[in-house]
Amino acid sequence: xxxxxxxxxxxxxxxxxxxxxxxxxxxxxxxxxxxxxxxxxxxxxxxxxxxxxxxxxxxxxxxxxxxxxxxxxxxxxxxxxxxxxxxxxxxxxxxxxxxxxxxxxxxxxxxxxxxxxxxxxxxxxxxxxxxxxxxxxxxxxxxxxxxxxxxxxxxxxxxxxxxxxxxxxxxxxxxxxxxxxxxxxxxxxxxxxxxxxxxxxxxxxxxxxxxxxxxxxxxxxxxxxxxxxxxxxxxxxxxxxxxxxxxxxxxxxxxxxxxxxxxxxxxxxxxxxxxxxxxxxxxxxxxxxxxxxxxxxxxxxxxxxxxxxxxxxxxxxxxxxxxxxxxxxxxxxxxxxxxxxxxxxxxxxxxxxxxxxxxxxxxxxxxxxxxxxxxxxxxxxxxxxxxxxxxxxxxxxxxxxxxxxxxxxxxx
Amino acid sequence: xxxxxxxxxxxxxxxxxxxxxxxxxxxxxxxxxxxxxxxxxxxxxxxxxxxxxxxxxxxxxxxxxxxxxxxxxxxxxxxxxxxxxxxxxxxxxxxxxxxxxxxxxxxxxxxxxxxxxxxxxxxxxxxxxxxxxxxxxxxxxxx
Numbered sequence: 001x002x003x004x005x006x007x008x009x010x011x012x013x014x015x016x017x018x019x020x021x022x023x024x025x026x027x028x029x030x031x032x033x034x035x036x037x038x039x040x041x042x043x044x045x046x047x048x049x050x051x052x053x054x055x056x057x058x059x060x061x062x063x064x065x066x067x068x069x070x071x072x073x074x075x076x077x078x079x080x081x082x083x084x085x086x087x088x089x090x091x092x093x094x095x096x097x098x099x100x101x102x103x104x105x106x107x108x109x110x111x112x113x114x115x116x117x118x119x120x121x122x123x124x125x126x127x128x129x130x131x132x133x134x135x136x137x138x139x140x141x142x143x144x145x146x147x148x149x150x151x152x153x154x155x156x157x158x159x160x161x162x163x164x165x166x167x168x169x170x171x172x173x174x175x176x177x178x179x180x181x182x183x184x185x186x187x188x189x190x191x192x193x194x195x196x197x198x199x200x201x202x203x204x205x206x207x208x209x210x211x212x213x214x215x216x217x218x219x220x221x222x223x224x225x226x227x228x229x230x231x232x233x234x235x236x237x238x239x240x241x242x243x244x245x246x247x248x249x250x251x252x253x254x255x256x257x258x259x260x261x262x263x264x265x266x267x268x269x270x271x272x273x274x275x276x277x278x279x280x281x282x283x284x285x286x287x288x289x290x291x292x293x294x295x296x297x298x299x300x301x302x303x304x305x306x307x308x309x310x311x312x313x314x315x316x317x318x319x320x321x322x323x324x325x326x327x328x329x330x331x332x333x334x335x336x337x338x339x340x341x342x343x344x345x346x347x348x349x350x351x352x353x354x355x356x357x358x359x360x361x362x363x364x365x366x367x368x369x370x371x372x373x374x375x376x377x378x379x380x381x382x383x384x385x386x387x388x389x390x391x392x393x394x395x396x397x398x399x400x401x402x403x404x405x406x407x408x409x410x411x412x
Numbered sequence: 413x414x415x416x417x418x419x420x421x422x423x424x425x426x427x428x429x430x431x432x433x434x435x436x437x438x439x440x441x442x443x444x445x446x447x448x449x450x451x452x453x454x455x456x457x458x459x460x461x462x463x464x465x466x467x468x469x470x471x472x473x474x475x476x477x478x479x480x481x482x483x484x485x486x487x488x489x490x491x492x493x494x495x496x497x498x499x500x501x502x503x504x505x506x507x508x509x510x511x512x513x514x515x516x517x518x519x520x521x522x523x524x525x526x527x528x529x530x531x532x533x534x535x536x537x538x539x540x541x542x543x544x545x546x547x548x549x550x551x552x553x554x555x
Binding site: 041042043044047052053057058059060061290291294295317318319320321326328330366367368369370371373374377389394395396397401404405407408409410411412 | 415417418419420459460461464466468471473474477478480481482483484485500501503504505506507508509510511512513514515517518555
């Protein structure tokens with residue numbers, strides 16, 4: 001029996017714990033996670049492979065975090081079912097844990113479309129977890145020819161992580177450009193060209209027709225590929241199964257309000273398994289990014305413990321780099337598109353709608369990008385600031401004297 | 413807690429705060445050696461335009477978005493209210509740059525991120541930018 005049970009042990013779970021403890025310092029908390037690791041930031045796995053961090057330094061919180069917050073952890077165990085009437089969860093080790101309030105921070109899982117002959121491939125992995133990264137690291141060496149299926153965020157970060165360790169990498173994607181979820185066509189071209197300069201090969205607008213052996217495949221347009229290691233990074237699916245099985249309301253992800261409440265009493269959700277209201281395009285959707293997971297978790301934790309601090313500022317934002325090329329994007333690419341900067345190494349586009357900034361893409365020079373992010377988040381009317389100045393460079397000078405005094409002359 | 417606040421009308425735009433910041437965080441004892449022929453990379457930056465100038469550094473927010481956005485657990489809000497970065501954990505992903513509404517976090521020479529930590533843990537022991545400001549255009553106080 002635990003006052004608060006959290007399924008999942010990643011960022012949304014940590015937000016939940018910290019949210020609960022803000023309100024309730026004594027209630028018992030149990031975290032159940034299927035990975036046998038201390039909490040870590042998932043996006044770090046590619047940085048681990050390229051040596052920018054190590055397994056020992058990847059802990060997302062101090063190693064005393066669970067003790068400090070009086071959290072019992074049950075790790076390396078799956079939750080197999082929720083009984084909402086008895087208010088308990090069943091675990092893969094045969095035991096059950098009862099709860100007063102339950103948090104679903106179950107995240108997402110790799111989605112693998114059916115690919116003919118994939119069972120022939122022996123050396124293959126997805127790229128979502130520490131264990132995936134360690135497995136990949138053990139499979140590759142300087143003679144490896146790696147095939148990555150998927151030119152999205154996960155696939156390309158994997159490429160960056162292992163490029164210096166292997167002989168060749170080929171990336172194939174059905175989409176006709178890289179990172180289509182966060183870039184426009186010009187941005188995609190720039191990033192693709194920079195990766196090609198590093199030696200990455202791309203096959204775009206095609207997919208794998210069939211794996212013909214453990215080391216060969218043919219594409220939909222008849223190209224023959226040879227490789228020895230396969231990384232699948234096609235996409236992810238939210239882990240909503242447990243909740244769906246008990247009749248909870250699920251669209252693409254678990255439906256929650258800004259306090260993290262689901263359609264079922266005493267069950268909350270947040271992070272990549274849940275939806276939220278994207279304020280940059282006024283749409284209910286999954287925004288599967290790390291900060292969002294934290295904020296949703298925290299809001300849920302606070303309300304589970306009886307407080308109320310809604311999280312109502314969700315929107316996509318991504319900061320991702322490939323070698324020395326940084327990319328920061330945020331919001332939605334709707335409304336008027338204003339290409340401010342477009343040269344060999346830099347690209348900047350602002351999207352405005354109804355007198356507001358609703359989205360941006362910055363590649364190369366990303367300094368002070370957060371000022372743009374805040375314009376989107378705060379829905380700042382653009383006629384209330386010096387848009388000409390801020391369009392050129394993100395800067396506080398663009399705000400009125402009164403706003404500058406508020407920002408720089410008061411505590412926040 | 414005490415924070416650094418800006419009195420914009422007194423700012424001369426002299427950038428002494430930037431130099432004092434760079435020196436205080438250089439770990440060196442001789443300002444000439446620390447700054448001579450060096451392109452400084454301070455944690456405080458003066459904005460200037462149309463006869464107006466003011467210095468911007470970390471506001472040490474009580475509910476910091478940068479800390480929430482950090483993928484590495486490298487940024488943290490300490491018990492004394494100061495937001496600090498553990499540069500051994502930072503991987504340079506720039507998520508904090510994406511999140512900070514003041515544009516107050518930037519890369520260091522090491523390729524990881526740096527930010528104002530109010531000089532409390534370097535040899536200055538209090539904000540060097542404020543100590544060296546000739547016109548009280550930045551002050552260090554409770555508000």
